[in-house]
Amino acid sequence: MTRTSAVQRVEYYNKLPYMELIYAPRKRDEEAVGLYLADLEDFRERLSAYGLKFVPDHDIAESIRVYNRGRELMGQLYELRKRDNPPVTGAEALEVSKTAARLPRERFNELMEQLLDEIERTGREIKKTKRLMLIGNDIHNANQIAAIESLDAVVVVDETDAGIRYAWGQVDTHLPPMEALARHYIMGRPVDKHTWNSDGRLEFIGEMAEQYKVDGVVSEIVRFCCDNGFDRFDLKKQMEPRGIPILELDVEYGERQAGR
Numbered sequence: 364m365t366r367t368s369a370v371q372r373v374e375y376y377n378k379l380p381y382m383e384l385i386y387a388p389r390k391r392d393e394e395a396v397g398l399y400l401a402d403l404e405d406f407r408e409r410l411s412a413y414g415l416k417f418v419p420d421h422d423i424a425e426s427i428r429v430y431n432r433g434r435e436l437m438g439q440l441y442e443l444r445k446r447d448n449p450p451v452t453g454a455e456a457l458e459v460s461k462t463a464a465r466l467p468r469e470r471f472n473e474l475m476e477q478l479l480d481e482i483e484r485t486g487r488e489i490k491k492t493k494r495l496m497l498i499g500n501d502i503h504n505a506n507q508i509a510a511i512e513s514l515d516a517v518v519v520v521d522e523t524d525a526g527i528r529y530a531w532g533q534v535d536t537h538l539p540p541m542e543a544l545a546r547h548y549i550m551g552r553p554v555d556k557h558t559w560n561s562d563g564r565l566e567f568i569g570e571m572a573e574q575y576k577v578d579g580v581v582s583e584i585v586r587f588c589c590d591n592g593f594d595r596f597d598l599k600k601q602m603e604p605r606g607i608p609i610l611e612l613d614v615e616y617g618e619r620q621a622g623r
Contacts, residue, residue: 381413391550391558400545407541423540429468430534436475437463437530443479444519445575448488453497453518454509460525461503491517496572498522498598499583507614511581520575522568528552556594565594565601572607580609 388395411417443450463471493516501523508518521527534547554563
């Protein structure tokens with residue numbers, strides 16, 4: 364589907380005064396960075412043409428600084444989850460990521476600093492025997508993770524866009540701001556299931572499993588999601604030498620899975 368037809372379809376159903384779709388390249392190379400940068404620059408121009416204020420580079424640079432700080436704080440929380448008794452559950456960590464997406468980032472950073480300080484002051488520990496890694500589609504329903512953690516297990520790390528990738532890395536503040544954004548989102552984060560070639564994703568999962576000392580992997584895949592399903596055989600080959608078992612769950616998208 365082309366950009367034009369996609370926008371036309373959304374406008375037909377929603378009747379919005381302004382609608383924008385930005386497509387991310389599916390390759391990780393310099394050409395993809397250039398294409399994505401051009402798309403971002405076009406988006407900035409279209410915003411100003413619609414009647415909104417043109418966003419200057421210095422404002423974008425300031426926003427990058429604030430968001431970098433947020434990723435730094437979320438990264439600190441991920442580091443704490445490497446402890447033998449992590450200070451938060453997987454369900455709680457997901458709520459942190461969801462909060463980051465909902466709040467103004469300045470306010471989120473304040474709350475994250477308070478949370479990290481509280482963790483250190485209270486010495487909070489989650490004492491469960493089994494350490495798990497969650498991979499697959501983005502999970503937005505924390506109840507699904509809480510159900511797994513209702514047993515003698517805790518999710519200590521994930522491999523999702525709404526989780527570890529959202530907290531990963533820093534946008535380079537030495538580059539022009541728009542180029543820095545394009546480069547970070549194409550090249551700066553762990554390779555995901557939608558990227559060709561996605562071979563590096565399996566190695567990343569294996570490395571995280573070792574760093575977080577996981578005892579098992581839970582693969583939650585929204586039914587018929589081919590991008591994840593194609594990786595299952597190779598994922599088993601990645602985990603078997605490490606002695607890490609995999610539980611595969613096919614789920615439907617949405618809150619209805621909570622009851623199950």
